[in-house]
Amino acid sequence: MRRPSRGSGVLLAALALPAALALAATPKPARAGDDAAPAPHAPRLTRSAGELTLTVPAGRTTPGYQLRVTTGQLALTTRRSGTTVLATPAGDTGALRFRTAGAWQHATRVTHWTWRNGALTLTAATTAPGATVQARITPAADRYQLDWQVEGAAPDRLGLAYDLKSAGHWYGHGEAQTPDGGPGTAQPWPLDSGQVVHPGFGPASYYMIDPFWYTSAATGLRVDTGQVMDVAINQGKDGLGRFDIESADAYKATVFVESTPLDVYRDYVGVVGKPAKSDASYRQYAEPVWNSWAQFYTHVDQAKLLDYAQDLHDAGITGHALQLDDKWESDYGNMTFDAKAYPDPKAMSDRIHALGFDFGLWVTLWINLDSDQYRYAADHGYLLRDAADTARPCTVTWWNGTAGIVDLGNPDAKAWYEGRLKSLMSAYGVDGLKFDTRFFDERCAPHAGYRPTDYQRLGAQLADEYDLQGVGIRVHWDAAAHRAGFVTRQVDKGTGWNSLRASVTQNLAISTIGYPFVATDMIGGSSGQPAPTKDVLVRWAQSAALMPLMYASTSPVDTTDPTTGKKVVYDAQTTALYREAIARHARLAPYLWDQVQHTLKTGDPIMRPLFFDFPHDRATYTIGDEWMLGPAVLAAPQLTDAPTRSIHLPPGTWYDVARGRTIKGGTTLKSYATPLGTTPVFVDLKAPGADKALRALR
Structure with missing residues (x-):
């Protein structure tokens, strides 16, 4: 770049x-000769x-x-x-x-x-x-x-x-x-x-x-x-x-x-540059990843996590991995489990594996000042320096306190950080990581020979050495971020309808600036608002099922409302419809994997606005609640609490999956009924991959 x-x-x-x-x-006009006959x-x-x-x-x-x-x-x-x-x-x-x-x-x-x-x-x-x-x-x-x-x-x-x-x-x-x-x-x-x-x-x-x-x-x-x-x-x-x-x-x-x-x-x-590979595996495209954050926020411990995993398993809710998010460390940056909350982390990991999930952990390069590792890192020059006074470490305030940041531009600092990370993973059977926070801050000075933008590349190179379990990483701006092929997860969303709609248009924005392997924020939202209602949770799952990857947290069995601390129990229909959404996504996996391979050849986004495929249909340029998933699938899930919605179909011959009929495109279907069990989706019968998409969606 x-x-x-x-x-x-x-x-x-x-x-x-x-x-x-x-x-x-x-x-002043150009000189004689400047306007000589061009080739x-x-x-x-x-x-x-x-x-x-x-x-x-x-x-x-x-x-x-x-x-x-x-x-x-x-x-x-x-x-x-x-x-x-x-x-x-x-x-x-x-x-x-x-x-x-x-x-x-x-x-x-x-x-x-x-x-x-x-x-x-x-x-x-x-x-x-x-x-x-x-x-x-x-x-x-x-x-x-x-x-x-x-x-x-x-x-x-x-x-x-x-x-x-x-x-x-x-x-x-x-x-x-x-x-x-x-x-x-x-x-x-x-x-x-x-x-x-x-x-x-x-x-x-x-x-x-x-x-x-x-x-x-x-x-x-x-x-x-x-x-x-x-x-x-x-x-x-x-x-x-x-x-x-x-x-x-x-x-x-x-x-x-x-x-x-x-x-x-x-x-x-x-x-x-286009992605050189996909960071996610076939299974990670086919099944959701479950993360503890929106389910518990920081009120999580070993017993709660195992109960969470068991409930998902018993309800037939599949997933390729279960990740323990924030609040497992004794202090931020220690990379040691809080002994009171996690008396036997290895046994916890073993049980999660026995239930069929890989085990993942949330990690960060930010080391809080009260961590027992901060002084060691500062004394050895492993932290980014302050931009205004390079004689001292840079300190930054984040949602968990005040911290220094491991300097990836310093080879010794990177080796020290990675050594501790790998020891942690080996000791507790950790299969993958969710890297969070940033790799640089404008208040800090880059290492000698580096620029601030280089830290996007350094962060991408670090993360690329680990299984990110389909939740990816938030690096951008640098060519290395584009070419690494990471899954991109969104910033935290609310738990209401407006955030569900924002999760769709935001994926359209992210995927069309060169990051094609997109997931929404955790299904149901994750920003500490009241627990999502049944309808929001189900509609979000139905929407995510028609995207490249599914990133989940709030259990459709039960959850805790972070604003009241009270338990929220969802009914059997919630669990069943969520399970159906996961199953639909799994059936789409062969089609999705084909789109991944196409993206690796062309750089084209998988999830994209309708006008990418139908540029001459002017009606498509303001549609933010429909999208193309590859060339054959048009997704139009319900993103509001209304009983119906309008659906625009561009020119072509479309198969209406929910109603089992063929429709000539170039039309708008008004007042299309969307009861909670119905997710409108259409297949362009003449598009590449249509047969595979039809087999999956029928």
Whole structure:
């Protein structure tokens, strides 16, 4: 993954222009010869009063496009086939923005330009006295590179702004912070249908995010940075997308221009890389993993965990693994069991194995200050250093106290941590791990020779050595995270209908920024709200059964309400319907495994929005409660407490599994009845894999 250097000398040299020319009162035209006849299909530049136009002809597999640069007030408009598909905003916002001395400024009139060697370079005046913007635009067949920076001022932020409507609807981003509870209880789909207000959008974030956005007009934006961003999409319903970098380093962006959103996604994956393998095994796709967190939160012990496992087993609720989550250690970072709560961890592990589950443990690289290992780690230099004072360890506050973080950039620290981890696994028969928390924090300084973004790669490399048991890991932003092929689990969700709906749209967002092996948060939610109702729990299981993997915690037999401490007992129908959902997912496993293999070849997501497969069906671009599971299965489960729902079927011939009938597509089924035992799902009879999907779903 390309990253900007700390210094800007190379870009300055490349963009430097003679001072006299930069001060010209009007844009200086290119020299004679710069507009020499281009080779066939090569980009060409034309100029007219107040405008420069870059034209990239269509190719065999590319649609071609025009980029219009307005010179009187610098603005960028991308057009394809005579239609605008992306444009910077008019007015005072400015296309190329920067903040200096606490105030936002922007580029204004273009004062000089040249067109040489396939690149358009620009100098523009700005609203800041004495400051100019130096920019270079380099067109290619299906994209253009936009690199720019500020001279004559000392900005602390650089930003791009776009008029959202110019490109239709916006997607991508990953888990989005929103004013109405996102990402825990809300995830707008498309992004512009709500508001995204996401400061701290960066490579050390706990959220699964990448600086990539794409649109219904088949354009896309990738910001190539290792710095923290401040992203706002339709904030205050202003109709703008603002993508700001908290740094004065050169702003480097790629704008993709394609025929369909899927083509844009494939271009992006061509840059960041597709998975080299799947971290999860066939069995982990076929059966759910059970994790103790939402069932008990931190009120868990050996007896409770074994009772949990026994109840699942006796109810015929299958799973490939049972994981003990947070609150098993004597102190965070000790890697020793709390002797009072777990008098015989080896016997506990043996019993879980006897019930047919693998045994897993929750672990973290964060060592609390009161851990008996903290002082040892600090004294040996095994912890990340403080960014403001590298003479001392960095301390960070998290949901379990104050901690230091094991420095994976230090080979000795990594060896020490892994040695303790492997001893723990060997002693207690631990089959796999759930790595939680982050591998870096912006308050810390990276190890010598490393950058903050490198810790995504270091974390991915560490986790890749262990069985993650189908719950994956939360690494992002770096190419290593894309190529490792981890399962991606979502941030904690609430236990209501809004979180169930957010779990669907969030998976669509995560899987279409290059992380195709997705699971929702724990079925039923896990953020400490009242226990899920019967209907939410069942509908969530039915929904997850039509996704690549199932990640479970709340038992459909009984659970504990964390807000009251009282036991909640579900009825026999809850257990039966949950069991049916698991069985349906297991029958789909051969079809799902085929999709995994296809993804390893192409990088295409398994769970994806309908418009990836049906780009010409405009109705699909705002549907967030249906999705394609591979090319043949359309999932439309009920995600509300209503007795019916509307279902849109794109063009094609579809088999309605619930009603046993064939339907011609290009239609919307209104008031489709959805009693609790019914999960609407359809098979595209002419799609690859249709026969295998039909056998599974019937």
